Amino acid sequence: MSSAEGRGRTVDEAVDAALIELKESRRNVDVKVISETPEQTLVEVTVIDHTAAPAIDSAPANGKAEVARGLVEGLLKHMGVRAQVTVRTGSEPITLDISGRDLGALIGWRGETLRALQSVTNVMVGRHLAEGERIIVDVERYRQRREHTVREIAMRAARQVKMTGDPITLDAMQPFERRAIHLALEGDPDVTSGSIGEEPERRVVVGPRKPAAE
Amino acid sequence: MPGRAAAGRIRKAIALVNSVADGAGDEDVTPTEIAEAIRDCLELSEVDQVANVRRYLGEALDAVSDGMPADFVAMTLYAALGALTDG
Numbered sequence: 561m562s563s564a565e566g567r568g569r570t571v572d573e574a575v576d577a578a579l580i581e582l583k584e585s586r587r588n589v590d591v592k593v594i595s596e597t598p599e600q601t602l603v604e605v606t607v608i609d610h611t612a613a614p615a616i617d618s619a620p621a622n623g624k625a626e627v628a629r630g631l632v633e634g635l636l637k638h639m640g641v642r643a644q645v646t647v648r649t650g651s652e653p654i655t656l657d658i659s660g661r662d663l664g665a666l667i668g669w670r671g672e673t674l675r676a677l678q679s680v681t682n683v684m685v686g687r688h689l690a691e692g693e694r695i696i697v698d699v700e701r702y703r704q705r706r707e708h709t710v711r712e713i714a715m716r717a718a719r720q721v722k723m724t725g726d727p728i729t730l731d732a733m734q735p736f737e738r739r740a741i742h743l744a745l746e747g748d749p750d751v752t753s754g755s756i757g758e759e760p761e762r763r764v765v766v767g768p769r770k771p772a773a774e
Numbered sequence: 775m776p777g778r779a780a781a782g783r784i785r786k787a788i789a790l791v792n793s794v795a796d797g798a799g800d801e802d803v804t805p806t807e808i809a810e811a812i813r814d815c816l817e818l819s820e821v822d823q824v825a826n827v828r829r830y831l832g833e834a835l836d837a838v839s840d841g842m843p844a845d846f847v848a849m850t851l852y853a854a855l856g857a858l859t860d861g
Contacts, residue, residue, distance in 0.1 A: 672785075675792060675848075676848075676849070676852040678845075679792075679795070679845040679846075679848040679849045679852060680845075680849050680852075682795075682843070682845035683843070683845050683846050683849050686843060686845070686846075694795070694845075734789075734792070734796070735792060735793045735796035735797060735798035736796050736798070738798040738800055739796070739797070739798040739799060739800075742798065742799060742800060754800065755798070755800035755801060758786075759786060759789035759790045759792075759793050759801075759803075760785060760786055760788075760789030762789075762793070762800075762801065764800075
């Protein structure tokens with residue numbers, strides 16, 4: 561799996577620099593922000609290996625993952641969807657990747673259909689899972705791409721907050737997107753993130769971190 | 775579009791249930807709030823205009839009071855939403 565580091569004034573610029581070096585498109589890579597200062601951002605960009613053998617073949621036998629994979633594969637077959645279902649290697653919680661052509665309908669409006677598919681999967685596999693354990697379902701790495709996108713949005717918002725000192729309210733987002741933002745900003749000493757509003761209009765607010773009271 | 779208000783309320787109930795299942799860690803949704811959101815759906819006469827919508831919503835409400843997993847409640851609400859949008 562090849563990777564490259566990229567530098568730039570913004571996350572976007574840094575990612576673009578690494579993509580040029582890798583000769584890859586943004587869709588095929590994972591992005592990790594290594595450091596970020598007002599002057600420069602450093603990212604590590606890793607190419608996702610789509611050609612790797614399905615993880616279920618190479619990973620140690622994982623009964624629950626295999627049960628889930630088989631059930632989702634059967635469900636898709638009944639739905640008339642031609643797609644391949646694999647278990648993502650080294651992923652915790654268990655993540656099923658669905659890949660194929662023209663799977664937009666399986667994602668749906670703002671990921672609604674994908675979320676429904678995940679609910680059905682967890683209900684079907686439920687008796688094989690421990691308390692609190694869940695299966696994540698992803699279609700063409702939609703969730704992963706959304707997480708990358710919202711992390712970039714979080715970084716941009718954080719930069720803006722540091723410059724102006726004013727809080728920024730982001731668009732309404734799903735829980736997994738809000739969690740990605742909270743995690744992306746939790747280590748930042750200068751900004752803090754919280755949420756306001758009610759589902760499904762709940763929004764993340766990024767604001768300046770106030771110094772602890774003396 | 776007929777059923778738009780009902781669809782909006784069902785989506786709100788689904789979002790509440792999903793926030794319990796996915797856990798962003800920034801809110802604490804109680805079963806009572808989910809039950810209230812489902813009752814809000816049942817108050818609309820639109821849910822009687824399409825077959826099975828009221829039945830699925832009733833099943834979702836029962837599932838909440840029975841303490842069923844969030845994914846089960848979500849799946850039942852998706853069934854109601856699907857019936858409404860197909861109907």
